[in-house]
Amino acid sequence: xxxxxxxxxxxxxxxxxxxxxxxxxxxxxxxxxxxxxxxxxxxxxxxxxxxxxxxxxxxxxxxxxxxxxxxxxxxxxxxxxxxxxxxxxxxxxxxxxxxxxxxxxxxxxxxxxxxxxxxxxxxxxxxxxxxxxxxxxxxxxxxxxxxxxxxxxxxxxxxxxxxxxxxxxxxxxxxxxxxxxxxxxxxxxxxxxxxxxxxxxxxxxxxxxxxxxxxxxxxxxxxxxxxxxxxxx
Numbered sequence: 001x002x003x004x005x006x007x008x009x010x011x012x013x014x015x016x017x018x019x020x021x022x023x024x025x026x027x028x029x030x031x032x033x034x035x036x037x038x039x040x041x042x043x044x045x046x047x048x049x050x051x052x053x054x055x056x057x058x059x060x061x062x063x064x065x066x067x068x069x070x071x072x073x074x075x076x077x078x079x080x081x082x083x084x085x086x087x088x089x090x091x092x093x094x095x096x097x098x099x100x101x102x103x104x105x106x107x108x109x110x111x112x113x114x115x116x117x118x119x120x121x122x123x124x125x126x127x128x129x130x131x132x133x134x135x136x137x138x139x140x141x142x143x144x145x146x147x148x149x150x151x152x153x154x155x156x157x158x159x160x161x162x163x164x165x166x167x168x169x170x171x172x173x174x175x176x177x178x179x180x181x182x183x184x185x186x187x188x189x190x191x192x193x194x195x196x197x198x199x200x201x202x203x204x205x206x207x208x209x210x211x212x213x214x215x216x217x218x219x220x221x222x223x224x225x226x227x228x229x230x231x232x233x
Contacts, residue, residue, distance in 0.1 A: 048147030051186030094129030
């Protein structure tokens, strides 16, 4: 049987509130996002590792507040007149004077207008490599909240969402195997789902436990037993 070549089609992940699962890993962040009208000084920093849900939660807030969502290096930083703004990936402009100054002026304008500003980055704000002292002090003085490593329930939900974004449905046993054996991170969940999708398409295979074990590099000798409810009968 001839192999089917995978097409690199753009994905459109669902980023609404109803698709955002809340667990102990992100409940504090969600509580603050939903209470955005009472942020101290009108601003919040949301941080966490790659793929931890920062962008999703930023879009949840944008839906609540009517905010625009911008990248820190976007030219729109100097052009927007919105009173509520998300600026994503702020640490990536660290040391770039013009970009830092643009963000500094945006910060001051929004707060002067009693608006709201949400900043995101991977590390805690104290570790952001911002060179402009006035911007660094304002960022570090901002209320911040972390998105933590996902627990098993949240990881299961994220995997199901990632598969659903690709219009795929994993078998229950495949999902249990992934949660039990994978590195507990959102970035790894994204990588595994993408690789399973690719292999399933090339080989015209189902999203099965066998495929999950293959992608995880598991052998019968190294695999931990599944909980009884998830095992084959």
